[in-house]
Amino acid sequence: MKYNELKFIKSRLAQATQFAFRSPATVTAMVLAGILTCAPAAAQQVGGIRGKVTTEQTGDSLAGVTVTATSNVLPGARTAITKEDGSYSLPLLIPGRYQLTFTAADGSVRRTEVEVRLEQTSNVDVQLDGSTSDIEVIEIVGSTIVREGNSSLTNSLGATAIESLPIGQNYRDLLKLIPGVQYSENATLGPAAGGSGVDNKYGFDGVDVSLPLFGNLASEPSTHDVLHVSMDRGGAKAVGFNRSGGFAIDTVSKSGTDEYKGSVEYKLQDKSMVSDITGDIPYELDQSWITAGFGGPIIKDALYFYGSYYRPEVDRVNKETAYGPVKSYNSTRDEFFGKLTWAATDDLLFNISQRSSDREVVGASIGTLDSNEGSLGEKAEQDIFTLDGSWLIDGDTSLTFNINSFSLKSSGTPDTILSVNPTIGSSLDLNNLNQMGRFSVPTLRPDTPENAAFNAAAQMLINQYGYIDDSGNRTGGGRVGAYNQFDITEFSRESFEIALDREMELGNAWHNFHIGFKYSELKEELSRVSNGWGTIGFLGGLSTTVPGAFYQATIVGADPSVGSDLNVLESSVKTYNLEINDTITAGDFEYNIGVLISKDVLYGQGLRENPNNLSGFELAPGNKYKMYTMDWDDMIQPRLGVTWRYDGENTVFGNFAVYHPEANSLARAASWDRSTLNRITDVYFDENGDFVEERYRGSSSGKFFADGLKPRRIDEFTIGTTKAMSSQLYLRGHIRHRKGSNFWEDVPNAARLSGTYGNGQVPADIAARGLYIPELADYRSEIGGSSYVIAEVDGGYTKYWEASIEAEWIGERTYVNASYVWSRYTGNFDQDNTTTNNDANTFIGSSFYNDEPGKFSWDNKDGTLSADKPHLLKVFGYYTLDWDANVGAYFLYQSGQAWETWSAEYYGHAPTSAYYAANAYAEKAGSRRTSSHWQVDLNYTQNFAVTDKLNMKFQIDIFNLFDRQTGYNVNPYDYQANYGQARSFYLPRRIQLSVGIDF
Numbered sequence: 001m002k003y004n005e006l007k008f009i010k011s012r013l014a015q016a017t018q019f020a021f022r023s024p025a026t027v028t029a030m031v032l033a034g035i036l037t038c039a040p041a042a043a044q045q046v047g048g049i050r051g052k053v054t055t056e057q058t059g060d061s062l063a064g065v066t067v068t069a070t071s072n073v074l075p076g077a078r079t080a081i082t083k084e085d086g087s088y089s090l091p092l093l094i095p096g097r098y099q100l101t102f103t104a105a106d107g108s109v110r111r112t113e114v115e116v117r118l119e120q121t122s123n124v125d126v127q128l129d130g131s132t133s134d135i136e137v138i139e140i141v142g143s144t145i146v147r148e149g150n151s152s153l154t155n156s157l158g159a160t161a162i163e164s165l166p167i168g169q170n171y172r173d174l175l176k177l178i179p180g181v182q183y184s185e186n187a188t189l190g191p192a193a194g195g196s197g198v199d200n201k202y203g204f205d206g207v208d209v210s211l212p213l214f215g216n217l218a219s220e221p222s223t224h225d226v227l228h229v230s231m232d233r234g235g236a237k238a239v240g241f242n243r244s245g246g247f248a249i250d251t252v253s254k255s256g257t258d259e260y261k262g263s264v265e266y267k268l269q270d271k272s273m274v275s276d277i278t279g280d281i282p283y284e285l286d287q288s289w290i291t292a293g294f295g296g297p298i299i300k301d302a303l304y305f306y307g308s309y310y311r312p313e314v315d316r317v318n319k320e321t322a323y324g325p326v327k328s329y330n331s332t333r334d335e336f337f338g339k340l341t342w343a344a345t346d347d348l349l350f351n352i353s354q355r356s357s358d359r360e361v362v363g364a365s366i367g368t369l370d371s372n373e374g375s376l377g378e379k380a381e382q383d384i385f386t387l388d389g390s391w392l393i394d395g396d397t398s399l400t401f402n403i404n405s406f407s408l409k410s411s412g413t414p415d416t417i418l419s420v421n422p423t424i425g426s427s428l429d430l431n432n433l434n435q436m437g438r439f440s441v442p443t444l445r446p447d448t449p450e451n452a453a454f455n456a457a458a459q460m461l462i463n464q465y466g467y468i469d470d471s472g473n474r475t476g477g478g479r480v481g482a483y484n485q486f487d488i489t490e491f492s493r494e495s496f497e498i499a500l501d502r503e504m505e506l507g508n509a510w511h512n513f514h515i516g517f518k519y520s521e522l523k524e525e526l527s528r529v530s531n532g533w534g535t536i537g538f539l540g541g542l543s544t545t546v547p548g549a550f551y552q553a554t555i556v557g558a559d560p561s562v563g564s565d566l567n568v569l570e571s572s573v574k575t576y577n578l579e580i581n582d583t584i585t586a587g588d589f590e591y592n593i594g595v596l597i598s599k600d601v602l603y604g605q606g607l608r609e610n611p612n613n614l615s616g617f618e619l620a621p622g623n624k625y626k627m628y629t630m631d632w633d634d635m636i637q638p639r640l641g642v643t644w645r646y647d648g649e650n651t652v653f654g655n656f657a658v659y660h661p662e663a664n665s666l667a668r669a670a671s672w673d674r675s676t677l678n679r680i681t682d683v684y685f686d687e688n689g690d691f692v693e694e695r696y697r698g699s700s701s702g703k704f705f706a707d708g709l710k711p712r713r714i715d716e717f718t719i720g721t722t723k724a725m726s727s728q729l730y731l732r733g734h735i736r737h738r739k740g741s742n743f744w745e746d747v748p749n750a751a752r753l754s755g756t757y758g759n760g761q762v763p764a765d766i767a768a769r770g771l772y773i774p775e776l777a778d779y780r781s782e783i784g785g786s787s788y789v790i791a792e793v794d795g796g797y798t799k800y801w802e803a804s805i806e807a808e809w810i811g812e813r814t815y816v817n818a819s820y821v822w823s824r825y826t827g828n829f830d831q832d833n834t835t836t837n838n839d840a841n842t843f844i845g846s847s848f849y850n851d852e853p854g855k856f857s858w859d860n861k862d863g864t865l866s867a868d869k870p871h872l873l874k875v876f877g878y879y880t881l882d883w884d885a886n887v888g889a890y891f892l893y894q895s896g897q898a899w900e901t902w903s904a905e906y907y908g909h910a911p912t913s914a915y916y917a918a919n920a921y922a923e924k925a926g927s928r929r930t931s932s933h934w935q936v937d938l939n940y941t942q943n944f945a946v947t948d949k950l951n952m953k954f955q956i957d958i959f960n961l962f963d964r965q966t967g968y969n970v971n972p973y974d975y976q977a978n979y980g981q982a983r984s985f986y987l988p989r990r991i992q993l994s995v996g997i998d999f
Contacts, residue, residue, distance in 0.1 A: 045206045045252045045351070045388060047116040047156075047228075049090040051124040053082050053102060061086030062128055064105055071098040071116075072257040075302050075343035080395065089503070092349070092390045092398055094341070095158065095228040095252055104128045117156035118228035118252050150242060152235025152641060152655045152718055153734065155179060155808075159227045159254075161815055164878035165888040166937035166957045169267070169289055169312065171204065171221035174249065176890070177876060178231045179806050179819035181247055182869045183892050183933075185987055186839040188216050189832060192867030193233060194738040194800040194823075195245035195714055196831035198844055199661040203250030205353060205386050207404040212491045212522035213571065214841040215663025218408050220357050220382040224291045224310050225253045225337055234736050235655035235718040238581035238594025238639040241497070241518045245661040245714040245740065253353065255341045256304030260296030265953070265996030267291075275988035278965045285329075286315045289994075295339075303342045310335040310357075319366070322467035322478055326372040327415070329363035347392040355384040363415070369467065369478040373416045374438060376483045380410040396503045407492040414483035418532035424681075428533065428551055428689035434465060437533035437553060438484040441465045442540070443476040443977060445912065454540035457550065457687065461538060477977075484534045485556060488527040495520040509586035514594075516579045523572040524668060528678050530555040539684075544910050546693050549684035559676040566622045569677040571668035572603045576632075581639065588648065592641035598660055599635065600711075602627040606672030606702060607783065615704070615779040621676055627667060628790075630711045635660040651722045659714040669746070669846035670790055672702030672783075701786035703746055703846075704779055706772045709792055710742040730808045740798035743829045745850040746788045749776045763858050766794045793850060793857050798827030798865065809877070816877035825868040828857050830925065833866040836918050838969065839984075847919070853907040854920025864898045864926025871895045871932070878939070888939035896933065898926035901979075902972040912975045922974065933966040933986055935959075953996040963989040 049069060053062045065082040073096035080088045095118045102110045108128045116122055157177065167173045175191055176183050184191035190200045198215030201208065211218050229251045236242040271284035295306030316329035339353035361378035386404040393399060420429075420436055433439040442458040445451040458476065466474040499516035533553040543549045558567055581594030604627040608620035617625065641655040668674060680700040684692040720734025749772050752762055772791040779785065806819040832838060834847035849855055871894065878888040903922035905911035937959045944952040967982025 046092045047095050047118055048093055048121045050121055052086045053126050054086055056127040056129055066103045068101045069098045071096050076346050102126050119230035120156045150237050150240035151232035152653055153233040156230045164886045166890050166939035169222050174229055180804050180821040189839045190217055193246040198663045199245030201244040201248035205253050206402055207384050207386050207406050209406055212493050213524055213665045216841055225308055226251045227254045228252045234716055236657045237592055238579040238596045239514055241577045243659050243662050245659050254306055256295035256306040258297050262294035263998045265291045265994055267994040269992040273991040275963050277988050278985045288313050306339045308337045322369045323371040326366050327363045327375055331361040333359035350389040352387045357382040371480040373482050375415040377413045377415050382408045398501050400499045402497040405494045409490040412487040414531045416482035418482050420532045422533045424694050425691050428685045430689040434480040437536045438479055438481045439536040441476045441478050442538040454542055457540055482531050485530045490525045492523045509584050512583040514581040518577040520575045526569045527567050529557040542910055546684045549692050550687040551685040553683045556678055556680050559679050569673050570605050571671055573667050574601045588645045590643040594639040596637040597632050599632045600630040602667045604671035613782050615782050617783055619783050628705050635711050649724055653720055655718040657716045660711045663844050665843040666845045669843045670703040675701035703786045703788055703790050704773055706789055706791040713742045715739045728810050733805045736802040738800040743793040743796040744845045745793050746846045747791050747850040749773055749789050793829055795857050796829040800825050813880035818875040821872045825865045827865055828861040830865045834919055849919055860921035860924050863924040866898050868898045869895045884943045886941045890937040893934040896930035897968045898929050899970045899972055900925050900927045901974050903974045917973050930968050931966055935964045936961040951998040955994040957992040959990045
């Protein structure tokens with residue numbers, strides 16, 4: 001099985017252009033947009049400037065003043081004329097430093113410099129003499145930042161802050177800067193922010209780079225090309241298509257300027273720069289990063305280019321696990337980026353860019369308790385394409401569009417490929433389990449009579465396959481044998497957005513009308529097959545599932561009956577979003593009235609419509625079918641807000657917003673061909689390794705949807721206030737409440753029938769509702785499928801309360817952001833705590849939750865959710881020293897992680913069954929909590945000006961200065977020896993050195 005089986009050649013520009021016009025819904029939206037007579041407003045990947053011009057003597061408004069904005073990041077110039085009230089607006093500006101020139105009719109001139117940030121508006125008010133014809137030039141420094149992103153809780157940082165703070169190289173490192181969002185060192189799952197970690201929205205040059213179907217951040221984006229970053233936490237407007245139930249973050253990449261500029265940088269962090277890691281097993285990495293970039297004008301004041309190269313490399317030499325030395329680990333990635341910025345006219349601006357990344361890994365997936373044979377080879381290709389443009393139709397009208405695509409193709413191939421070809425009915429070679437698959441060596445149970453036979457057999461396996469502990473004894477709990485399966489996966493997302501804005505005066509109020517349409521297609525192509533017998537576990541004859549079974553192998557692969565030509569499972573989702581928003585300014589009040597309406601269509605594989613069948617379908621392996629539709633009338637998301645500028649500048653505000661998060665895994669999880677192409681089979685063997693029984697996992701078969709489902713929903717209320725203490729110090733405080741409802745999960749169709757689930761008794765009101773799908777037996781008699789169905793979690797809810805205070809200081813040489821947030825996150829549905837490893841791409845809508853006794857919403861689930869952080873304090877900033885150097889710092893304090901005991905035995909299952917214990921709460925959710933965590937990160941950068949255009953830069957970053965390796969991710973399984981112990985620790989103290997040249 002080779003990675004290139006899924007490779008294909010695409011012309012990104014041709015693909016995007018065809019994509020933009022192939023959808024009837026797109027054409028409809030463009031026609032609808034054309035009905036409006038348009039206007040300027042916030043657009044994608046831009047910021048803006050606004051203000052007012054008055055006379056010095058009387059303060060009267062000055063109309064007819066020409067305001068011109070120029071910058072090295074913007075080809076050409078932008079011009080506005082002040083209105084009767086003296087106001088002006090310069091929208092759709094590329095983030096960067098701008099010079100404003102104000103020219104009155106009499107020739108009076110003022111100039112000022114102002115920083116434009118992503119998704120924010122800089123406010124610059126100017127007074128002109130208005131009484132003399134002499135030209136006068138006065139330099140004015142400074143401006144006020146007005147928080148006018150796509151939400152009421154918006155923050156933005158520019159390139160200086162990003163380069164001067166101790167952040168790191170990965171896109172994920174930017175998340176630590178978002179006020180009020182928990183600090184997380186997860187590699188996959190996103191941090192929670194008043195909702196599940198899978199409901200955040202991640203943007204890279206306006207392209208959604210969250211993993212389709214799973215909602216987590218794809219691992220490849222980095223920060224080396226990030227010029228500006230914006231963060232929206234709540235109070236969303238119907239602008240920007242924000243359906244996030246958490247936070248939305250976006251970045252804009254570096255562009256060429258009107259000067260030729262370049263840079264080269266090398267960063268290093270070898271194992272000698274990392275403190276000892278908590279735990280007994282050493283894990284040592286040598287890391288380095290090479291970055292190079294160059295840009296400039298192709299046509300001066302019209303066409304700019306920028307290109308970059310990025311190469312991160314990670315090595316681990318002679319790593320040693322519990323089983324001794326294993327093969328070296330190496331991960332190498334080559335990333336290329338190219339971008340063109342073209343001002344076709346003063347009113348037309350286009351960006352086109354392509355980012356391509358290739359990564360290859362050897363020696364992966366070897367844990368601290370794994371043998372050398374369990375390593376995996378990986379390859380990944382990531383491509384991000386975007387073509388966006390803006391047209392200032394007139395002084396009050398603008399049109400913007402964005403065509404983009406994102407793809408991530410990856411493969412995992414075991415370094416050790418087993419020769420055994422498992423067939424149902426054959427035996428398992430117990431003398432060579434390490435050559436049969438990936439065998440988990442058992443651990444001994446308490447020394448009781450009922451465990452005697454189990455322990456005797458387990459001890460023989462430990463003697464043969466266990467590792468030698470520090471005392472020289474053979475010990476269980478490790479894994480031997482080859483990696484368990486081959487994987488080839490391709491994720492993709494293609495999107496088209498168009499928006500039209502118009503500003504106009506109606507009566508005594510100014511209206512900023514916005515209408516936008518977005519169409520996206522999300523797709524996954526998956527091919528998966530086991531290596532040998534896949535995973536092998538020891539049951540010791542105590543299994544309640546198959547009495548007498550001593551071993552269980554779990555294999556995955558295509559059902560032979562579907563034929564060898566069908567080996568790829570395709571799942572897809574099409575989303576349609578229409579947003580309409582009106583921002584009304586009347587006196588000191590601003591009203592935001594908008595609505596985002598969405599439609600999601602899920603497509604599976606393996607069925608064909610047949611109206612003659614009761615189910616409406618017939619079996620058709622390989623055929624794409626429409627699985628489920630969440631229609632327009634089910635996803636109406638109002639966005640309402642009011643802001644009172646009680647003294648013309650400082651505010652009190654309130655917002656209400658509804659979100660229907662987009663992330664949903666059911667296109668694959670409920671797909672019919674999942675049971676044929678990625679069929680999971682549990683095979684059981686006796687004490688001699690002879691075949692006993694096979695069982696297909698019912699939850700892996702295609703699933704029907706219950707009637708009347710309402711999409712997952714987040715309701716949000718926000719009230720707050722802002723106060724500009726000066727042009728440099730800005731304060732904001734708010735209280736926010738979010739409530740989640742309408743959670744979907746797969747569940748046994750008969751789960752509500754009372755009296756059938758031991759300790760997990762069903763509440764009477766829920767039991768009275770009966771079967772989720774009364775006709776399921778008839779459906780299954782026609783086309784098969786699972787005994788599980790997709791249904792709404794009975795009584796499922798989450799609640800989030802947040803009180804926050806934030807201060808931001810922007811000085812000539814100083815930037816400081818300080819925030820404290822008190823919050824509570826409670827409920828009975830914890831999407832972030834549904835599997836054995838809660839840092840993984842797990843199904844949304846088809847997890848362990850709701851599967852078995854102990855996992856239902858009525859089984860001790862009501863309580864504190866795992867992401868609850870009652871106290872969260874962040875302070876970060878930088879200071880520019882007199883000797884051309886910068887010092888940056890980051891401080892964090894946050895509460896520990898909530899957890900609870902999980903037990904299979906509590907609900908009547910075998911006490912050591914990991915499957916039945918997973919997510920089976922034996923006590924109220926969040927009954928316990930880990931220790932709180934704090935850390936300090938530092939950065940020092942020294943510049944040396946060699947010539948006017950050549951600068952050398954040396955930098956040192958120190959992460960977790962005081963080496964606070966606080967434990968979290970506690971093992972909740974009550975039967976395991978390390979129950980209650982942390983399985984993960986915050987990363988140790990690390991020093992990172994870098995040297996660079998700017999030219």
